[in-house]
Amino acid sequence: MADPQRTSEPVNFVHQDEIWKAHLKAEQVxxxxxxxxxxxxxxxxxxCERQSVKLxxxxxxxxxxxxxxxxxxxxENTHLGPPPPFPQTSQAVVGWRLGHSHLQLQKYAPVRHFRRSLMKEMDWPxxxxS
Structure with a gap:
């Protein structure tokens, strides 16, 4: 790799042109x-391509x-029954699905993301x- 502090040397365009011509000639040959x-x-x-297409x-x-x-x-595919009766509560709309386990949004368990500390896990002061 070139030294970044070094000043650029003058470019020999004739020499670079001869190198390019040699590359082109080698490619043609x-x-x-x-x-x-x-x-x-x-x-x-x-x-091989014909066999590949057949395979x-x-x-x-x-x-x-x-x-x-x-x-x-x-x-044809959807069979929906009537929704369960809407309960008359003081909250009216909020939370009426929580009473029915098949209507809850969390299928498996609620997602909990706790903050953990590496220092605490490793018992470091x-x-x-720092």
Whole structure:
């Protein structure tokens, strides 16, 4: 890596141009020589692709039952009964669902996030890390 405090040296544009020409010539020579050296791989690659397409089609046919089905209309699938009676309480609206376990929003348990302290868990004095 270059030293950041060092002043930039003058650029030799002719030298950089000669390097670029050498790269282009090497690329052209290798592009001309490629079919003679590696052209046999083209047919092998095409054959592999054909086999891959056939295998994918066979796999799709084997697992056609996993294909995405069209959505069913909501009227056929939904069976809702009448809601439970609305209780007459002083709160009226607030909290009437809490009495029914199947209508509660918290399905498993309420989420609790307590503040924990690494110092307390490790039994370190509170001033030890600053």
């Amino acid at each position: 290798s592009a001309k020589a490629w079919p003679n050296k590696w052209g046999l791989l083209q047919e092998v690659y095409r054959e 994918k089609e066979a796999e799709r046919e084997k697992h056609h039952h996993l294909a995405v089905r069209p959505p069913t209309p909501p009227k 509170f001033g030890s890390c």
